[in-house]
Amino acid sequence: MTTPTTAVSTEKAPASAVGVFAWIRSQLFSSPINSLLTILSVWLLLATVPAMVDWFLINANATASTADECRKSTGACWAMIVEKHRLILFGLYPYDEQWRPLIATGILVASIILSGWRKLWNMWLLALWTVSLAAVAVLMWGGVFGLTYVENSQWGGLPLTLILSTFGIALAFPLGIVLALGRRSNMPAIKSICVVYIELVRGVPLISLLFMSAVMLPLFLPEGMNIDKLLRAQIAIILFAAAYMAETIRGGLQAIPKGQFEGADSLGLSYWQQMRLIVLPQALKIVIPPLVGLFIALFKDTSLVVIIGIFDLTQAAKVALTDQAWRGFSVEVYIFISAIYFVFCYSMSKYSQSLEKRLSTGHER
Incomplete structure (x- = not known):
């Protein structure tokens, strides 16, 4: 007995419906407005990209020994960065001792990278940061193990920016959680204090908090008592960031269904057990994107400490520009520090995206 065969269509889709040309037509020229925007974008790229490549690379000078020699070229003067990179990166730290902030920066960056490894999200991570911060303190201050003592008034550049942002994020985060829980508390006194703060x-x-910490706070301290300027700036950054994180975390707490709280109550868990084991993990997963946005903003906002005379990366770059022999190359310097900020901020952004996927928040639309 034979079975009827089914005819299989061998017709191919027209070339205009598949392939590169179909994608170009659907994505770039799908309507008159899209066609106009595509043409304008291509024109803008053709007008700017060749000139930028010419200025950045082709006609750039990275080997000039003097500024006058560099001015003869029509491109960027990267020789300025070669000449002043140590001042920009390490500020006023003693020149012969700049290997110490270099190693300290490497330790901080390595610790931040290892903190993103989920296998270390336990007591090992606390031990890692304890050892790392102790090593950074020894390297930056010195005074032990034969290292020359260096006051923190001489710290500057990238290490100081990393220290301010790392401590700011690490200490503001738990404070923000406490403030968020306090604002949702049923106790009127605690709720009022958190709301007012x-x-x-x-x-x-x-800027106003930094100014008050540098100028106004010493006026209210007892006579003879003084708090280091760097520490005052760090405290102002922590208090400022904690308030914003508190509102972000509170939004995550409000997004948790009421059934989660009722289920925790039915298990007989205490309030802190509910928060630690059930509610906070879910709330923090929901607010990963805005939290990382706050972390990125805080990392960039550390540049505001220039108003109180702290030599962070931005202030160190300004100092490098005061050299009369190399005046007129501010664009190259600001591009250099902008690239540094971009690398750190973009890395945080990409890590947050990967963390969202790994934790499978389930809130995508």
Whole structure:
């Protein structure tokens, strides 16, 4: 007995419906407006990219020994960065001792990278940071193991920016969680204190807090008592960031269904057990994107400490530009520090995206 065969169509889709040309037509020329925008974008790229490549690379000078020699070229003067890179990266730290902040920077960066490894999300991570911060303190301050003592007034550049942002994020995060829980508390006194603190801090710019910590705070201290300027700036950054993180985390807490709280109550868990084991893990997963956005903003906002005379990366770059022999190359210097900021900020952004995928938050639309 034979079975009927089914005819299989061998017709191919027209070339205009598949392939590169189909993609170009559907994505770039699908409507008159899209066609116009595509043409304008191509024109803008053709007008700017060749000139930028010419200025950045082709006609750039990275080997000039003097500024006058560099001015003869029509491109960027990267020789300025070669000449001043140590001042930009390490500020006023003693020249012969700059290997110490270099190693300290490497330790901080390595610790941050290892913190993203989920297998270390236990007591090993606490031990790692304890050892790392102790090593950074020894390297930066010195005074032990035969290292020359260096006051923190001489710290500057990239290591100081990393120290301010790392401590700012690490200490503001738990404080923000406490403030968020306090604002949702049923106890009126605690709730009122948290609300007043959050709204007061969020109602003023970071510059004003830094100015008050540097100028106004010493006026209220007892006579003979003094708090280091760098420490005052660090405290201002932590308090400022915590208020913003508190509101972000509170949004995550409000997004948790009521059934999660009721289920935790049915298990007989205490309030802190509910928060630690059930509610906070879910709330923090929901607010990963805005939290990382705050981390990136805080990393960039550390540049505001220039107003109180702290030599972070931006202030160190400004100092490098004061050299009369190399005046007129500010664009190259700011491009250099912008690239540094971009590398760190972009890395945080990409890590947050990978973390969202690994944790499978389930809130995609």
